[in-house]
Amino acid sequence: MRHLTYLAVLAACLAGASWLELWPGTRVYRRIGRLARAVLPTSVLFVGWDLYAISRHHWTYDPAQTVGVVLPGGLPLEEALFFGVIPACAVFALEAVRRVTGWRTGEEPGP
Amino acid sequence: MTYTQLAVAGVLAALAADHALLRTRLVRRRVFWVAYAIVLAFQLLSNGVLTGRGVVRYDERAILGWRVAYAPVEDVLFGFAMVLLTQSTWVWLGRRAARPVLPARPAQTARPAPPAREAMPDGPAMPDRPDRPARRDRRGRASGRSG
Numbered sequence: 001m002r003h004l005t006y007l008a009v010l011a012a013c014l015a016g017a018s019w020l021e022l023w024p025g026t027r028v029y030r031r032i033g034r035l036a037r038a039v040l041p042t043s044v045l046f047v048g049w050d051l052y053a054i055s056r057h058h059w060t061y062d063p064a065q066t067v068g069v070v071l072p073g074g075l076p077l078e079e080a081l082f083f084g085v086i087p088a089c090a091v092f093a094l095e096a097v098r099r100v101t102g103w104r105t106g107e108e109p110g111p
Numbered sequence: 112m113t114y115t116q117l118a119v120a121g122v123l124a125a126l127a128a129d130h131a132l133l134r135t136r137l138v139r140r141r142v143f144w145v146a147y148a149i150v151l152a153f154q155l156l157s158n159g160v161l162t163g164r165g166v167v168r169y170d171e172r173a174i175l176g177w178r179v180a181y182a183p184v185e186d187v188l189f190g191f192a193m194v195l196l197t198q199s200t201w202v203w204l205g206r207r208a209a210r211p212v213l214p215a216r217p218a219q220t221a222r223p224a225p226p227a228r229e230a231m232p233d234g235p236a237m238p239d240r241p242d243r244p245a246r247r248d249r250r251g252r253a254s255g256r257s258g
Contacts, residue, residue, distance in 0.1 A: 006166050009157050016153065034208070038201035046193055049117065058114045058173040065166045086190075087197035089153070093146040094198045103142040105198075106135055107205035 005065040006078040010085050017092040026095035028088070035091060043083040050079060114173040118185040121192035129195055133203040137195065147194055154190045158182040 020026045028035055051073040053059055061076050069077035098105055112120075129137050137143040159180035161167050169183050177184040 005164060006161065009160055009166075013153065013157055034201070034204050038197055038204055041200055042193055042197045045196070049121070053114065053117070053173075056112075056173070057170050059167050059169045062166050062168070065164065083193075086154075087193060090146070090150055090194040090197045091201050093149050094142065094201065097142050097146040097149070101142065101145070103140065103145075105137065105140065105142050105202045105205070107202045107209055109209045109211070 002065055003067055006061075006076070007067060007081075010078060010081055013089055014085050017089040020092045020096040024096055024099040026092055026099060028092055028095055035088060038091060039084060039087040042087045046083050047075065047080065050075060050083070114169070114183070114185045115175050118188035118192070122188050125192040125195040125199070129199040133199045135199045135202045135206070137199050137202060143195075143198065146198070147191070150194050151187070151190070154187075155180040155182070158186055158190075162186075 018029075021029050054074045061079065066076045066078050071077060071080055094105065097103065126138065129135055159182060161182075162169075163181040174183040174185050179187060
């Protein structure tokens with residue numbers, strides 16, 4: 001079970017954010033195309049950063065706590081998923097706060 | 112470059128994107144800082160598990176050595192840059208979709224813009240593209256005849 005540690009942390013993050021779709025009603029999954037387009041540029045840039053950091057040994061991953069699937073460049077599968085999950089969580093947080101408070105993010109039409 | 116240098120550069124790049132490239136200027140809005148505070152709390156929790164249990168290990172020569180909940184302080188900067196860039200892109204996409212694509216028509220047929228989503232927080236959620244050209248054409252033609 002120990003090799004699922006990183007994956008479990010990601011699953012917890014996604015589960016913790018996803019219920020915001022039901023309350024307060026973020027409507028993020030219902031705009032999945034926009035979510036993908038918002039997350040993709042960040043994912044690409046930060047995967048690039050990660051690959052550089054791995055190549056320079058800024059950080060390393062414990063093989064015992066990851067599932068063992070390693071993508072080209074030494075990127076564990078979980079780390080690649082991280083750059084999809086965490087940006088999505090950030091969008092959920094923004095939309096949830098906007099929904100609860102009524103504060104504007106600047107995308108709203110009108111004055 | 113060290114992780115410290117890259118993390119500072121990442122924050123500056125995200126701020127530049129928010130300010131000048133995407134022009135969303137989220138860092139000037141309360142909604143961003145409250146959302147970021149929530150994300151930061153959960154980041155410290157999940158990152159603390161990852162670094163505390165040694166899932167990810169850092170080269171001490173690449174970081175300052177200051178730690179927050181087991182994680183290097185650079186991770187906070189890394190997270191801030193990632194959150195701001197994603198949210199800024201999200202809002203930029205929403206702003207582009209909300210901008211009405213108006214056909215050329217006489218000024219007297221112009222109608223006031225639809226109310227903002229936040230003007231009726233309890234009302235039904237509006238679609239991403241509130242302006243439907245078909246409806247506007249029908250309304251424009253009718254008002255032209257009567258006026």
